[in-house]
Amino acid sequence: MTKQSTISRAEGWRRRGPLLPALIFTIVVTQVPFAFTLYYSTQSWNLVRPGSREFIGLRNYLYVFRDSQFREVALNTVILIAGTVLISAVLGLAVALLLNRTFRGRGVVRTLVITPFLITPVAGALLWKTAMFDPVFGLVNFVLQPLGLGDVEWVSQFPLASVMANLIWRWTPFMMLLILAGLQSMPTDVLEAGRVDGAGPITLFRELTLPHLRRFIELGVVLGAIYLINTFGAVYMMTQGGPGVESANLPFYIYQRAFLGFDIGQAAAMGVITVVATILISTLALRLLFKTFTATREAA
Amino acid sequence: MAEIAYKSASCIYEGTDTPAVDRLTLEIEDGEFVVLVGPSGSGKSTALRMLAGLEDIDEGTITINGTDMVGVPSKDRDIAMVFQNYALYPNMTVAENMGFALKMRGLAKDERRRKVERAAQLLDLTEMLDRKPAKLSGGQRQRVAMGRAIVREPQVFCMDEPLSNLDAKLRVQTRTQIAALQRRLGATTVYVTHDQVEAMTMGDRVAVLKDGLLQQFATPTELYDSPVNAFVAGFIGSPAMNLVSAPVTSEGVKLGGTTLPLERDQLAELHEHGLTSATVGLRPEQLEVAHPGEGVDVRIDLVEELGSDSYVHAHLTADDTGEPATLVARSHSRTPGRLGETIAFRKSHGPVHVFHPETGQRLAA
Amino acid sequence: MSDPARPTSTAAETPRKSASTEAVVPRPSTENVHRRRRAHRKHRGVGMIWSALAWIVGLGFFFPVLWMVLTAFKHEREAYTDPPTLLFTPTLDQFQAVLGSGMGLTLLNSAFATAVSTACVLALGIPAAFALSLRPVKRTQDVLFFFISTKMLPIVAVIIPLYVIVNEIGMLDNIWALIVLYTAMNLPIAIWMMRSFFLEVPPELLEAASMDGASLATAVRRVILPLVSPGIAATALICVIFSWNEFFFAVNLTAVRAQTAPVSLVGFITGEGLFWARLSAASTLAALPVVIAGWIAQNKLVRGLSFGAIK
Incomplete structure (x- = not known):
């Protein structure tokens, strides 16, 4: 018995061996800094005042919750993520349905549609700030001129919506890709059975296609939200969070507090709060991922 | 040429209490064609994989020509195996598939080529030597899997339901081909199947397993005429x-x-x-x-x-x-x-x- | 099952009468053919509308990018016009100006950080993906869960200590700091994605190779890796896209020497106002490599973005 268990222990290490470098690396680079963040969030520490560092318990969190700007920024973050994700999902569904048919040049059209998602976010943000939204020379106002709306200063009048427009342009292709994958994994015999049973195209879509797509749309929404929590370049480039904090989201605000305000302690506390909020979405995401993952395994 | 002996060999999968193979004792003579048969979950495949070195022998032992195989890796057992799904290397041609083991053994290129060609001739695969497995029909793939096994001239052939992916007619044909080939090569063969007709027609002796336990090990006629228990009686014979x-x-x-x-x-x-x-x-x-x-x-x-x-x-x-x-x-x-x-x-x-x-x-x- | 009379009669008739179909085929049948043709035509007409719409949508999404590329070839005075200028003589002036002002270095930095971090991801990720699929370790699910959970951690939560640590060890404005972070950033996605490719390899192949006398290393090198190489290539391309486009770490941890291409674009919004044409040229240069990488990898993009969950 002992002989057997030593063999299996050796085998266990042989199997674990290839995994360990990646595991250790990831722990060191991602978990250790977060532990520091937790620690910093209990410090009163401003880089501008050297030597001012001291332990203040949870008081940073208190300051953060009292900070009305933080509350506004948190709300902005939620609006930005929810708005972008939902509108992108609806548009993505529409585009995916268009691209699910076979037609001449379908591959080219798909390539064109995904390009906004690939382009460097900072470049995309600049493009929208200038070529699209410029009040005088921008294309949006040029197109809207005949409608009598030609002189809106988009970025300064509607900063958050402008950022969101840029993000929707970027994330609709993402949703489209996920939903299109869902459409293409739809078994045709089910649709054929439905048609034989006398269902029209709208009924087929509502009763068969949409339920099948649900999983994909959910996954798209949740993954989109997780990626979007890290939105930074678009805000940085288009509005710098302004005016005031009207268009700032949490990453940008924390960046401002830490690197422009040098308030390490409070910025760290905000970071921790962001993580806690994210955990909520993440748990959902993980459950979905594992479900989808095991489901596709079973199907295979 | 090899004699094989299972001596109270057991295999227990991790996280389960009941052994997949429970104290199996079998003595297989040199050159014999032995079929392991049983319903799914009977442990027949596990028993074969223990011999091949693909599953641990947790208790007891298996010997080949008297040599204890516990802890011996499969590559050192001189066993060739034909898998249910053939497990052909998709990135290699038929010739490369068949020659891979020889290459691993360090054989010179022309000798490899010669042996592969001879095996290909035997199996009517000469035309296909330069094709990739994806370009072959099910029956051809099955023959390549056989070819990969025989080209090595191993002590023992292990075959794990090699016919189950063929259609009914081809299965009957290939059944006789395999049996004939084995007689010709004279190598000890252990063959796993859930199909009792295959077991009866191919095996010199047949081992019937159920729930990891050996029920009866006998010639096909003996199994048919005097089954040791109701399970064997009901399992062998159709209807x-x-x-x-x-x-x-x-x-x-x-x-x-x-x-x-x-x-x-x-x-x-x-x-x-x-x-x-x-x-x-x-x-x-x-x-x-x-x-x-x-x-x-x-x-x-x-x-x-x-x-x-x-x-x-x-x-x-x-x-x-x-x-x-x-x-x-x-x-x-x-x-x-x-x-x-x-x-x-x-x-x-x-x-x-x-x-x-x-x-x-x-x-x- | 079949009606024995009909097939034989038609089989006998068809070849003989095919020359004079019009005369022989009874009227209702002709009517039927016409009706079907009409329906077909109508169907095709509706199809054309949908196809046209798809093209319009595709071009609509692409148009801003196209506009950016067009502007990059304009003179500065053609970039600021109302109405927008469509016809112009293309010039490479802006590209020359951009590259002359030091963007070349940032492109090289980006290329270096991207290439090295992707290589590191593959070096760490391929063995890990293998250990989580074909020869799984115990508690594989937990390990996978851990890797994915690191992607759920917002980057802002770690940027402060990272800045402090990087500063302390004197790695600020050093490209290697970015390489380490980009590797960590992409490793979970890569592991999940490559694992999904490894899982498609039948495990019997490893067993067959070991029976054929190959060691594990040989089996992996000769049999497994050739099979998953398209998947590894797709994974690499996705890592390239993410690390090339990364902005947050780069803007916080680099300044001059290690500045990457996306950060270099910041210089165009500050300073003495905007130069659209030049900005567009810079943006085009910064975006081009990943757009091409993404176009190549588009069939596997979904798989990467969904951590291998969707094929």
Whole structure:
């Protein structure tokens, strides 16, 4: 018995061996800094005042919750993520349905549609700030001129919506890709059975296609939200969070507090709060991922 | 050339309590073709994989030519294996697939080429040597898998349901080819299947497994004529043996109002165990169709026409046991009767098999 | 099952009468053919509308990018016009100006950080994906869960200590700091994605190779890796896209020497106002490599973005 268990222990290490470098690396680079963040969030520490560092318990969190700007920024973050994700999902569904048919040049059209998602976010943000939204020379106002709306200063009048427009342009292709994958994994015999049973195209879509797509749309929404929590370049480039904090989201605000305000302690506390909020979405995401993952395994 | 011995070999999968293979003891002679057969979950594949070195031998041991194989990696056992899904290397051509083991052994290129060509000729694969597996039909892939095994001239062939991915006709064809090839090469072969017809037609000896336990290890005829228990009796033969529970009388057992006489030693053993009922077994071909009253009266449920003969499925009309026992008889007549008609089944030849009603063990030989 | 009369009669008739179909085929049937043709035509007309719509949508999404590329070839005075200028003589002036002002270095930095971090991801990720699929370690699910959970951690939560640590060890404005972070950033996605490719390899192949006398290393090199190489290539391309486009770490941890291409674009919004044409040229240069990488990898993009969950 002992002989057997030593063999299996050796085998266990042989199997674990290839995994360990990646595991250790990831722990060191991602978990250790977060532990520091937790620690910093209990410090009163401003880089501008050297030597001012001291332990203040949870008081940073208190300051953060009292900070009305933080509350506004948190709300902005939620609006930005929810708005972008939902509108992108609806548009993505529409585009995916268009691209699910076979037609001449379908591959080219798909390539064109995904390009906004690939382009460097900072470049995309600049493009929208200038070529699209410029009040005088921008294309949006040029197109809207005949409608009598030609002189809106988009970025300064509607900063958050402008950022969101840029993000929707970027994330609709993402949703489209996920939903299109869902459409293409739809078994045709089910649709054929439905048609034989006398269902029209709208009924087929509502009763068969949409339920099948649900999983994909959910996954798209949740993954989109997780990626979007890290939105930074678009805000940085288009509005710098302004005016005031009207268009700032949490990453940008924390960046401002830490690197422009040098308030390490409070910025760290905000970071921790962001993580806690994210955990909520993440748990959902993980459950979905594992479900989808095991489901596709079973199907295979 | 090799003799193989399983000595109380067990394999226990992680996270389970019951062993997948439980203290298996088997002695396989040199050059023998042994078939491991059983329903799914019987441990037959695991037993084969233990021999191949793909599963750990957790208890006991397996020896090849007297050498203990515990802890010996598969690559050092000189065993070739044919997998159920063939496991051909998709990125290599047929020739490269067949030559891979030789390459690993460090054989020179021309010698490799020569051996591969010879094996290819044997299996009618010469035309396909430069193709990739994806370009082959199911039967061709199966032959490449065979070729990959024989080109190495190993001590032992292991085959894990190699025919299960072929269609019915090809399966029968390939069955005879494999059997012939094995006789020609003379290598000890262990062959796993769930198909008892394959087991009966191919094996010199057949090991029947159930729930990880060896039930019987014998020649096909022995298995057929004297199964050691009700499980083997029911598993071997198609359609399956009729197994009916029947009350014991002084001359035999009571079946549907008539008495089926038993041999003297069978009766003696029944009395010795103090049994009032027994499980009796009759193969479909031991029953013939007769007029009502000439045997056990039955009502026809279904007639399966096979062209040459037909199988008559029927249930006992006068049922003593309470639950309607069904019987199958093989009839040479094309019109043994109509659905719902009452006829009789009569025992034609051979002994009645009698099994212990609880343990299922065979009573008297 | 089949009606024995009909097939034989038609089979006999068809070849003989095919020359004069019009005369022989009865009227209702012709009507039927016409109706079907009409329906077909109508169907095709509707199809054309949908196809046209798909093209319009596709071009609509692409148009801003196209506009950016067009502007990059304009003179500065053609970039600021109302209405927008469509016809112009293309010039490479802006590209020359951009590259002359030091963007070349940032492109090289980006290329270096992207290439090295992707290589590191593959070096760490391939063995890990193998250990989580074909020869799984115990508690594989937990390990997978851990890797994915690191992607759920917002980057802002770690940027402060990272800045402090990087500063302390004197790695600020050093490209290697970015390489380490990009590797960590992409490793979970890569492991999940490559695992999904490894899982498609039948495990019997490893067993067959070991029976054929190959060591595990040989089996992996000769049999497994050739099979999953398309998947590894797709994974690499996705890592390239993410690390090339990364902005947050780069803007916080680099300044001059190690500045990457996306950060260099910041210089165009500050300073003395905007130069659209020049900005567009810079943006085009910064975006081009990943757009091409993404176009190549588009069939596997979904798989990467969904951590291998969707094929």
